[in-house]
Amino acid sequence: DLKAAGASWIQFDEPTLVLDLEPHKLQAFTAAYSDLASSLSGLNVLVETYFADIPAEAYKTLTGLAGVTAYGFDLVRGTKTLDLIKGGFPSGKYLFAGVVDGRNIWANDLTASLATLNGLEQTVGKDKLVVSTSCSLLHTAVDLVNETKLDNEIKSWLAFAAQKVVEVNALAKALAGQKDEAFFSSNSAALASRKTSPRVTNEGVQKAAAALKGSDHRRATNVSARLDAQQKKLNLPVLPTTTIGSFPQTPELRRVRREYKATKISEEEYVTSIKEEIRKVVELQEKLDIDVLVHGEPERNDMVEYFGEQLSGFAFTVNGWVQSYGSRCVKPPIIYGDVSRPKPMTVFWSSTAQSMTKRPMKGMLTGPVTILNWSFVRNDQP
Numbered sequence: 001d002l003k004a005a006g007a008s009w010i011q012f013d014e015p016t017l018v019l020d021l022e023p024h025k026l027q028a029f030t031a032a033y034s035d036l037a038s039s040l041s042g043l044n045v046l047v048e049t050y051f052a053d054i055p056a057e058a059y060k061t062l063t064g065l066a067g068v069t070a071y072g073f074d075l076v077r078g079t080k081t082l083d084l085i086k087g088g089f090p091s092g093k094y095l096f097a098g099v100v101d102g103r104n105i106w107a108n109d110l111t112a113s114l115a116t117l118n119g120l121e122q123t124v125g126k127d128k129l130v131v132s133t134s135c136s137l138l139h140t141a142v143d144l145v146n147e148t149k150l151d152n153e154i155k156s157w158l159a160f161a162a163q164k165v166v167e168v169n170a171l172a173k174a175l176a177g178q179k180d181e182a183f184f185s186s187n188s189a190a191l192a193s194r195k196t197s198p199r200v201t202n203e204g205v206q207k208a209a210a211a212l213k214g215s216d217h218r219r220a221t222n223v224s225a226r227l228d229a230q231q232k233k234l235n236l237p238v239l240p241t242t243t244i245g246s247f248p249q250t251p252e253l254r255r256v257r258r259e260y261k262a263t264k265i266s267e268e269e270y271v272t273s274i275k276e277e278i279r280k281v282v283e284l285q286e287k288l289d290i291d292v293l294v295h296g297e298p299e300r301n302d303m304v305e306y307f308g309e310q311l312s313g314f315a316f317t318v319n320g321w322v323q324s325y326g327s328r329c330v331k332p333p334i335i336y337g338d339v340s341r342p343k344p345m346t347v348f349w350s351s352t353a354q355s356m357t358k359r360p361m362k363g364m365l366t367g368p369v370t371i372l373n374w375s376f377v378r379n380d381q382p
Contacts, residue, residue: 003043011046011072013136017062018052018078026061037067046096048072050135051103053080063090070094074134075116076101082116086123095124098134100167105140105320105334105376107159108167110187114174121175131172137161141320141331149318153197154336156190160320194336195380202312202338234360240291245364246303247281247296257301274299275352282356292360295353303366304374305333310345313337314375334376 002010017029045068054062054073059081062071073081075098089095097120099113121129143162144155159167170183194200219226230236253273260270281296300306308314315334324330346363354361 007043009044009046010040011048013048013050014062015048015050015135017049017058018054018074019058020055021058023057026057029061030065033065033067040067044069044094046070046072046094048096048135049078050074050098051077053078054084056084059084063093068093070096070130072096072098072132074098076134077103078134082120085120089124092128093124094128094130095120096130096132098132099171100131100133100164101379102133102135102137102164103139104379105158105160106379107157107163107187107190108171109191110167110171110174110184113171114179117171117175129175131168131175133164133168137164138323140164141317141322146319147317150315153193153199154315154334157194157336158334197337200337200380202340205338205340234292236291236360242290242292242362243285243294245294245297245362246300247294247298249298253277253298257299274349278349278353279356282353286357286359290359292362293353293357294362294364295349297364299349302330304371305331307345307366307371308333308335308375310343311339311341313339330374332375333371335372335378337378 014029047062047065047068047070049058049062049072051074062068070093073085073096075082078098085095097117099116100108117129117131141160144150144158144160145162147155150158170180173180174184256265256270256273259265260267277298278295281298282293285293305316309316313335315336317331317334320331320334321329322332346365350361350363
């Protein structure tokens, strides 16, 4: 049907090939593409892998598939794949070189990418090398033009999907001998700015990290001692009841947060409204005879953004939406510098909630690993 509609290229995404697949699974790829070969006749077929290096056996399988015209590799997170390509690439096939990061929002190092492409050109041939992103651009926000509240310095360090297309085009032209010197120079200046900016490096964080010892990662007391102390303090039943922490965010609650953010209501009015919501949640849990209570998190807009807004080293977009899953979209924070906590983040609301009950009040914190996974992270760290 695609051929009849006029398609000349078809792309298959096979990211599973970056895993350590067992031999019978690799054989299944060979068999599947052999069966497809007749249907693919007359079409250019591109098979894309991404998110990591492709293992040697998978590379051998992929580059031997029947009916495939081109191969795409993530050369941002799959740097070892470069050695496989240079060690042997099928003659007459196209290489889609994913040198522009499709999964993060940082500006490309154009000079370094061009050097990589020049090296690959010697292996695959000038007419068989295609400049590409490392993966689909659906993982990044759409366009920096839509960001009106990010300052110019931070914006100069970034490239959303629209800017990444421009980067791909600039690299392709440079590879063809039409290098835009002004564009490359501006890119180099932005990279230098980010590397030397005092906003990126926090001396206090650097010193604290350097001073960490192995013992700092282990608790001084064993589990049984902590359990005994907890039980003496809380006197909980054998199977205590609690909830995960967040209660439904009602339209009224969202209105209060929205109006406070827009300065349409005072801080006093906002705090009063949130306290009232917490009181309702506490009373409901006591009525249900819950053992360990929660405050319901009515003040939180998002489990990551709420904390990021209170940490240094984070920036936030206005329209940087990306698909999370299904039809759900999120605005991941951007971690651009060393992260520190200037002041307490949850103490006020947790202590307020505890003052409303004699039962234990649980505090909820989004963990650092989740914050990292749900943010655009720095690409200048190991």
